[in-house]
Amino acid sequence: MANDKELIQEKPEVKYTAKDFSSGQDVRWCPGCGDYSVLAMVQRSFPDMIGIKKEKVVFVSGIGCSSRFPYYMDTYGFHGIHGRAPAIATGIKIANPDLSVWVAAGDGDLLSIGGNHFIHACRKNVDLKILLFNNQIYGLTKGQYSPTSAKGLKTKTTPFGSVDYPFNACSLAIGSNATLVARTLDSDPKHLQQMILRAAEHKGLALIEIYQNCVIYNDGVFDLFKNKETKDDHTIVLEHNKPMIFGKNKDRGIIIKNSKPLIINLNRVENSINDVWVHDEFDPSPARAMILAHMTDSHDFPTPIGVFQQIKKETYDEGIEAQIDSIIKAKGKGDIQKVLSSGYTWEVN
Amino acid sequence: MANDKELIQEKPEVKYTAKDFSSGQDVRWCPGCGDYSVLAMVQRSFPDMIGIKKEKVVFVSGIGCSSRFPYYMDTYGFHGIHGRAPAIATGIKIANPDLSVWVAAGDGDLLSIGGNHFIHACRKNVDLKILLFNNQIYGLTKGQYSPTSAKGLKTKTTPFGSVDYPFNACSLAIGSNATLVARTLDSDPKHLQQMILRAAEHKGLALIEIYQNCVIYNDGVFDLFKNKETKDDHTIVLEHNKPMIFGKNKDRGIIIKNSKPLIINLNRVENSINDVWVHDEFDPSPARAMILAHMTDSHDFPTPIGVFQQIKKETYDEGIEAQIDSIIKAKGKGDIQKVLSSGYTWEVN
Amino acid sequence: MIKEKEITSVEVEEVTVRFAGDSGDGMQLTGSQFSDTTAFVGNDLNTLPDYPAEIRAPAGTIYGVSGFQLHFGSREVYTPGDRPDVLVVMNPAALKKNLPELKPGGTIIANKDSFDQKNLKLANYESNPLEDGSLKGYDVIEVPISSLNNEVLKNSGLSQKDISRCKNFFALGLMYWLYNRPLEPTLNWINKKFADKQKYRDSNSIALKAGYNFGETTEVFATRYHVAPAQLTKGTYRSISGNEATALGFLAASVKSGLPLFLGSYPITPASEILQYLSEYKSFGVKTFQAEDEIAGITSAIGAAFAGNLAITNTSGPGLSLKTEAIGLAVMTELPLVVINVQRGGPSTGLPTKTEQADLLQALWGRNGEAPVVVLAAATPSDCFDMAIIASRLALKYMTPVILLTDGYLANGSEPWRVPKFEDIPDIPVKFWTKKEGFYPYLRDENLSRPWVKVGTPGLEHRIGGLEKANIYGDISYDPDNHDLMIKLREKKIKGVVQDVPDLRVDGDQEGELLVIGWGGTFGTITEAVLHVRRKGYKVSQAHLRYLNPLPKNTGDVLKRFKKVLVPEINLGQLAKYLRSEFLLPLIQLNIVRGLPFRVSDVEAKIIEILGGKSNGK
Amino acid sequence: MIKEKEITSVEVEEVTVRFAGDSGDGMQLTGSQFSDTTAFVGNDLNTLPDYPAEIRAPAGTIYGVSGFQLHFGSREVYTPGDRPDVLVVMNPAALKKNLPELKPGGTIIANKDSFDQKNLKLANYESNPLEDGSLKGYDVIEVPISSLNNEVLKNSGLSQKDISRCKNFFALGLMYWLYNRPLEPTLNWINKKFADKQKYRDSNSIALKAGYNFGETTEVFATRYHVAPAQLTKGTYRSISGNEATALGFLAASVKSGLPLFLGSYPITPASEILQYLSEYKSFGVKTFQAEDEIAGITSAIGAAFAGNLAITNTSGPGLSLKTEAIGLAVMTELPLVVINVQRGGPSTGLPTKTEQADLLQALWGRNGEAPVVVLAAATPSDCFDMAIIASRLALKYMTPVILLTDGYLANGSEPWRVPKFEDIPDIPVKFWTKKEGFYPYLRDENLSRPWVKVGTPGLEHRIGGLEKANIYGDISYDPDNHDLMIKLREKKIKGVVQDVPDLRVDGDQEGELLVIGWGGTFGTITEAVLHVRRKGYKVSQAHLRYLNPLPKNTGDVLKRFKKVLVPEINLGQLAKYLRSEFLLPLIQLNIVRGLPFRVSDVEAKIIEILGGKSNGK
Numbered sequence A, B: 001m002a003n004d005k006e007l008i009q010e011k012p013e014v015k016y017t018a019k020d021f022s023s024g025q026d027v028r029w030c031p032g033c034g035d036y037s038v039l040a041m042v043q044r045s046f047p048d049m050i051g052i053k054k055e056k057v058v059f060v061s062g063i064g065c066s067s068r069f070p071y072y073m074d075t076y077g078f079h080g081i082h083g084r085a086p087a088i089a090t091g092i093k094i095a096n097p098d099l100s101v102w103v104a105a106g107d108g109d110l111l112s113i114g115g116n117h118f119i120h121a122c123r124k125n126v127d128l129k130i131l132l133f134n135n136q137i138y139g140l141t142k143g144q145y146s147p148t149s150a151k152g153l154k155t156k157t158t159p160f161g162s163v164d165y166p167f168n169a170c171s172l173a174i175g176s177n178a179t180l181v182a183r184t185l186d187s188d189p190k191h192l193q194q195m196i197l198r199a200a201e202h203k204g205l206a207l208i209e210i211y212q213n214c215v216i217y218n219d220g221v222f223d224l225f226k227n228k229e230t231k232d233d234h235t236i237v238l239e240h241n242k243p244m245i246f247g248k249n250k251d252r253g254i255i256i257k258n259s260k261p262l263i264i265n266l267n268r269v270e271n272s273i274n275d276v277w278v279h280d281e282f283d284p285s286p287a288r289a290m291i292l293a294h295m296t297d298s299h300d301f302p303t304p305i306g307v308f309q310q311i312k313k314e315t316y317d318e319g320i321e322a323q324i325d326s327i328i329k330a331k332g333k334g335d336i337q338k339v340l341s342s343g344y345t346w347e348v349n
Numbered sequence C, D: 001m002i003k004e005k006e007i008t009s010v011e012v013e014e015v016t017v018r019f020a021g022d023s024g025d026g027m028q029l030t031g032s033q034f035s036d037t038t039a040f041v042g043n044d045l046n047t048l049p050d051y052p053a054e055i056r057a058p059a060g061t062i063y064g065v066s067g068f069q070l071h072f073g074s075r076e077v078y079t080p081g082d083r084p085d086v087l088v089v090m091n092p093a094a095l096k097k098n099l100p101e102l103k104p105g106g107t108i109i110a111n112k113d114s115f116d117q118k119n120l121k122l123a124n125y126e127s128n129p130l131e132d133g134s135l136k137g138y139d140v141i142e143v144p145i146s147s148l149n150n151e152v153l154k155n156s157g158l159s160q161k162d163i164s165r166c167k168n169f170f171a172l173g174l175m176y177w178l179y180n181r182p183l184e185p186t187l188n189w190i191n192k193k194f195a196d197k198q199k200y201r202d203s204n205s206i207a208l209k210a211g212y213n214f215g216e217t218t219e220v221f222a223t224r225y226h227v228a229p230a231q232l233t234k235g236t237y238r239s240i241s242g243n244e245a246t247a248l249g250f251l252a253a254s255v256k257s258g259l260p261l262f263l264g265s266y267p268i269t270p271a272s273e274i275l276q277y278l279s280e281y282k283s284f285g286v287k288t289f290q291a292e293d294e295i296a297g298i299t300s301a302i303g304a305a306f307a308g309n310l311a312i313t314n315t316s317g318p319g320l321s322l323k324t325e326a327i328g329l330a331v332m333t334e335l336p337l338v339v340i341n342v343q344r345g346g347p348s349t350g351l352p353t354k355t356e357q358a359d360l361l362q363a364l365w366g367r368n369g370e371a372p373v374v375v376l377a378a379a380t381p382s383d384c385f386d387m388a389i390i391a392s393r394l395a396l397k398y399m400t401p402v403i404l405l406t407d408g409y410l411a412n413g414s415e416p417w418r419v420p421k422f423e424d425i426p427d428i429p430v431k432f433w434t435k436k437e438g439f440y441p442y443l444r445d446e447n448l449s450r451p452w453v454k455v456g457t458p459g460l461e462h463r464i465g466g467l468e469k470a471n472i473y474g475d476i477s478y479d480p481d482n483h484d485l486m487i488k489l490r491e492k493k494i495k496g497v498v499q500d501v502p503d504l505r506v507d508g509d510q511e512g513e514l515l516v517i518g519w520g521g522t523f524g525t526i527t528e529a530v531l532h533v534r535r536k537g538y539k540v541s542q543a544h545l546r547y548l549n550p551l552p553k554n555t556g557d558v559l560k561r562f563k564k565v566l567v568p569e570i571n572l573g574q575l576a577k578y579l580r581s582e583f584l585l586p587l588i589q590l591n592i593v594r595g596l597p598f599r600v601s602d603v604e605a606k607i608i609e610i611l612g613g614k615s616n617g618k
């Protein structure tokens, strides 16, 4: 519905509040759903994004619980069809590169039916900010397994346990050359907000994988990473230029040997913090990001939270604009009459 | 068309020749097309595959020049619709796990429209052998750029040069958890045949990326890797347990520093062959394979040819069969009348 | 304070009851228990759940309301009923949402306790409707269900939350009393369900009995209803929904044909349950493949068909759209394939949880090129079982894709089903081609079907695909005359399926003033409407199409025998368009597209309007 | 040995010529040069290339044959001609492939040199047809084109391979002599093309002139043909194919509307050229997005439409199937979008390089739910330009998807086009909604169109999507009555487009015995057939539909004015089905589905058959 708040005038410096980004529509997720926290953090983050005017913001989604997201944001919004959000968003961005284009997508939406659009948007480095609501389940359709569901998970369509190996969303994004890959948790608002801001600042495709709890159909899958007692041992917070240590007492560290990660105990005398792998968000090699991504393959390793990798390169939309500009610069603007009359012509008198 | 050769009797030891695998149909690729060599090598390789009976072999394809492949093989064949070969093949394999299921696909077919089916087949480790005919162009539709075309390439749809970054097929497969990833060249029949046999022997998803020359629309893109004068400096042949050296005089080697590859000159006294990275095809970490895959990002590094990575794990079709078997073992075969009458029933007299 | 009370017992022929409450109130369970017991006492019945569109909306809100309607009677019942006679509401939101549907003068049984400040506000009530007189004209029975339930369970040892969860059984018990139903079936169910949870077992039983006793003892209820058993064919019955019937039908077809069943699917409301049901039947060797999308769902099924399985794929509207291209491939490769489309509200994502009949033209003609397929439509929930078997049989016999249309109403609605004896279902003969001599992939038999070879058969290696095929030989052919021939052969093959299509049956007079013809899930409504108007003295005949392509060969004849033909459809007139183009007859349409089954009364009114409002006699 | 020879000059009204040779023989160039020169001398004409299905089949094989047919005359020419009068063949394969199409008694000009052992074998000839008498009944002119060409160029300094490449110019020169055409246009073209390659410039010119002189001097040719200029409207002309016209039409619409053009596309034969042409126009700010598949092609276009561009997507049959679901989304979101479908042979992959008209019903009804769209069809190659502009105008005015149908024949066929003055094309007014007051996303104007807001407009932030929309406000709505209302509003909006649809024009008598009605790319054939039978003394009228949904409002009236109506279609009767259901009229069908344009003679024969074989007088 049209918003009925005051028209925000075109001023260079608009100071927004989180409320300015709320459409006021009743939010219809289940009580306790992790989506609420993402919504709150997104609404809270926009005022902190320098130079972004809300009329320039578009949220695009597919279908799913999480895909209702655009309706709750008082920005432009497009609730598309299942899986196609990255393609719709790409069209919007190319058509109007001035816009800040965000995609809100579930794991089914983005990685099952929408997988191809996702990897192509990554490859092209379209300037889209993708929030992946990964609850490892199909929520809206009531609990079928998704491509990120753990092997063995019993769901409505896998009553005897799934035999599928799951996707590793970050690994897929890295394999597809995404330029910003990060992971965060619905339950950690501060970190979530940081990641949202990182996506906003990034020029290029940003994938923010959000571990999101579905209280109804997959409750607690991320508890290990969330519960006070276990989270320090099972997550590792990535910080640029900081050694990769984790554990309740920050006494374990990651080292790399033969391109493989190992955990060392820093309490042991033979181990020193100086041996520990230092995280470099801007490392252009995909090897580091890939190692981080695959640390989730087994619970022996802590799950990395934070920015895996950020790379700077021209975005797709910039490339398109630059090409058009250079052609117009070289040849001038097109003359329609000339084009109509081009090729071999003859006169009939 | 049905073949009209002699019925091959069910004997345990059939000795085939390459000709047994030729359907005899006129091959309709352009003279000089790289597809011919792939066809010849595939036909020549099958007789070497121990225990494979030709009636158990199925070739599945989508649409494209390369997708005509199944018509030329005297095996079962399915020429599908554009991009869907991996999905069709998955259905065949699940329905009849005894079959040896091969996919012949172009870069457009497999990575553009078919990208999603491809990455999901990789993820699930469906036991498919995928031959990717990568000519970095759309051949059949007469020369539009493809998702693997180099940035800047001028084609029918990019008259001013493409602004897309290309996919790195091996990187995408690794990011999607494919269990065998390899690359070869249409122009190197021996190596090509080795890779085909590796795919045949592998239980699980095998991606063989074949650099294939399209003489009409993208002639010579791989010349650097094929020409006598340049190939030794621009390719590196991966061999298990062998140090990664290359160059006309085998005097350059790859070392890894901070998970990044570097080239060293082995003629220099400070460098030793002992420092050189030793290839391990069976390294389970995706980091190594990823480093290899991305060596093609710049011509500073040689392009790896050979098996990047091979991992053993249960295939999807095995998982499905095992689950069914275990359920039948535990509960017995289903009783249809019992199922029909299940739930709350009542009698009307 | 127990005392004797005077109770009037009223005999009624049919009743429609709706249970409504918060998603968490267990209304679906209450409804299905009431249904089972109602079936047990021998009534005919028909039920329809009404799930909220949201998974779990906040408690107490209107969009969190869950409902379950059932219609039962001593004569045949074909629909879940239009407007309920009785509305049981567990909270204000349930009243707010459902009141507009209640029959004028109907009965409201309200859980009085829940009409507190908080819940009234959540339901957007300004004042308490139980008190402000706004329910005048209804028979309002206020029962403090929550507190009575709390009271009887206070010593149960359950937490307050768990106690509260029993209150639906209290309400159910009360309704059992009101409609003279025994408690045993539900007590048995409780005992089984909570076999190892004594506390729950006892508490639910206590609540159920307490509700019953409350009816027995309180002054509030002076009337009790009796609905006599219906005349039903002898046999073992169960209740079945359309989705379960569909799943069972294909399972049965698999066993009958001796072919392994392969389902390539992608979840989508309201079709997902078919995948869910079939994934339970692994002990039959059923393979359910939850694919990455609908296209992979159907193309994997095409692969499985090529490999020799009984291959099916199921979906709903948007998914059918995505399968369009691949259905064409199945047409060209002439492989047996069943596509089940559970129609829902469109266009686009539309109304995913609602019903509609607007995919007929798409099923018939929505493909590039001339791509004829067999199109069938189930008429009732249990008919889905039969149609699934018929669809499999035709697909296998004619080597063709078959589209089977059901809809959201059939999918979720339930009716009693006389469980068939498996041996009574006719076999589905399947002959794979095995001999090398004379084999060509596009040879045709007397039905114009091509041979089906199981991949793996030695000596029959061959190739098929989506390019035009040379007649008989099956090579790729660009020959113009061959194309014309093949286009016409494919059309002819599907037209020839008519030999397996039973003639269209007319219920009522075989000719006359008015025929009402429908297709698919509106069967129940139309049937009931026709019965009603007949009772009112009108003469009207009825016919119903389950075979849409090809149509029964007598369809035109049937239509021509009537002065007027009414075509009610939950779309803008798709069958009407089709019949007009086939038979050049003027047709009267009734098109109400509300995402809901027709109301019997709407169809009735239309019939009466057409007949000029006066009885045309019997 | 030059000597005076006697030449008869014959005046003819129209001629059909086909050039055929190996893919490498340059037949397309030869054909288009002949066309340009023919246009230059003032004939009317129409052309059609016939590419081999393979990219580059082995030289000398039948499937490597490339052809180019042109039909020109001193009166109006509407088709590329049925069977050629003259067949120029550069090798045996070209003869083998094309002979069946040659008119009985037609002329064959054969490059005698190429009829050697090797080439005969490649063409599957057992013996040399030039020698074995099998060409009896044809007028066979054997010319040693290769050796004559080699001879004149032996001192050219070119390699033998390059010399050989000039031989098509020799053949062209000969044909210029035969049909009395000047060499200048082609000489100019050669000069320009090879401006900095003198050797090639000279050699090609020499070969051209040598061919001409050979005609002049050799005994073989005793007759020369003269085709007088046609009466054509004054103006500047160019030759244009349907695909180029389509591209230019949208470019023009973009400039006229002031909206940037966005094309979301995925290559597919025979539609890729539209993407290729438009990708050349970056200097107009045109954005062509080659997407990963057809679904991304259309959904990106929907995104671009939301963002305020003139958004289009193009494809052919299988791609239209894939776009089905997304077209529904455009219907629900009511965004302006043009979907161009260049129809090709189906079903499935079918005959990709061939033409057909079998996607009409899919365009009309091939979507889940009630999803009405505007459907248009271009009648001739140059009409694609006009229809592209009309499609854009209607999409923008009515905020709706429009499907524009062309076909493989229109796409590749060419005809002379009087280049329009850009200022003569009417403007395409576009009003974005900008004011905050009174804005609701699903408000409707007098055309039932909703407001279009450019994303980025301050204060108008709003959300749209594929779920059912509340009337006016545009919120998600599950309300049953709202759904019924919206379904009917969307239908009504598209019906209302009829106000922009010109009445159906009847050529010939306005009522009478027989009307021939067609749609789309068969216009030329039907027109020529009608002209032919009229010349034979039959009375027949013609009408042609370019607007398929909605149909012109007088369509029914027109049809009813004729005793008989013939509907020729390159499908199994899709328009006929549609017209029947709309107007309940019996129609006579002519359906030949050979992947080729109708033969004029087939339509003629059918008309004559219907009219009882005897002239019904003028």
Ligand SMILES: Cc1ncc(C[n+]2csc(CCOP(=O)(O)OP(=O)(O)O)c2C)c(N)n1
Pocket (backbone or CB within 6 Å): A063, A064, A065, A066, A067, A081, A082, A105, A106, A107, A108, A109, A110, A133, A135, A137, A138, A139, A140, A141, A146, C266, C267, C268, C269, C294, C318, C319, C322, C349
């Ligand atoms: C074409 C199509 N296929 C299937 C569906 C049904 N569908 C809607 S949402 C969904 C998946 C939801 O899962 P996810 O994307 O993970 O989102 P969540 O609800 O978990 O947030 C599916 C299968 C649909 N709407 N459209």
Ligand SMILES: Cc1ncc(C[n+]2csc(CCOP(=O)(O)OP(=O)(O)O)c2C)c(N)n1
Pocket (backbone or CB within 6 Å): B063, B064, B065, B066, B067, B081, B082, B105, B106, B107, B108, B109, B110, B133, B135, B137, B138, B139, B140, B141, B146, D266, D267, D268, D269, D294, D318, D319, D322, D349
């Ligand atoms: C649904 C659909 N979209 C598009 C096409 C057109 N098409 C056929 S093959 C092809 C791509 C060919 O490229 P590639 O897969 O790389 O194979 P190659 O010809 O290069 O071997 C395209 C776009 C089609 N046949 N079907």
Ligand code: SF4
Pocket (backbone or CB within 6 Å): A028, A029, A030, A032, A033, A034, A035, A065, A066, A135, A139, A140, A213, A214, A215, A216, A217, C055, C056
């Ligand atoms: S079903 Fe799960 S994901 Fe969906 S709203 Fe409820 S809790 Fe959230």
Ligand code: SF4
Pocket (backbone or CB within 6 Å): B028, B029, B030, B032, B033, B034, B035, B065, B066, B135, B139, B140, B213, B214, B215, B216, B217, D055, D056
């Ligand atoms: S177009 Fe290219 S890929 Fe296709 S057959 Fe010819 S050479 Fe091979």
Ligand SMILES: [Mg+2]
Pocket (backbone or CB within 6 Å): A064, A106, A107, A108, A133, A134, A135, A136, A137, A138, A139, A146
């Ligand atoms: Mg999810």
Ligand SMILES: [Mg+2]
Pocket (backbone or CB within 6 Å): B064, B106, B107, B108, B133, B134, B135, B136, B137, B138, B139, B146
């Ligand atoms: Mg290619």
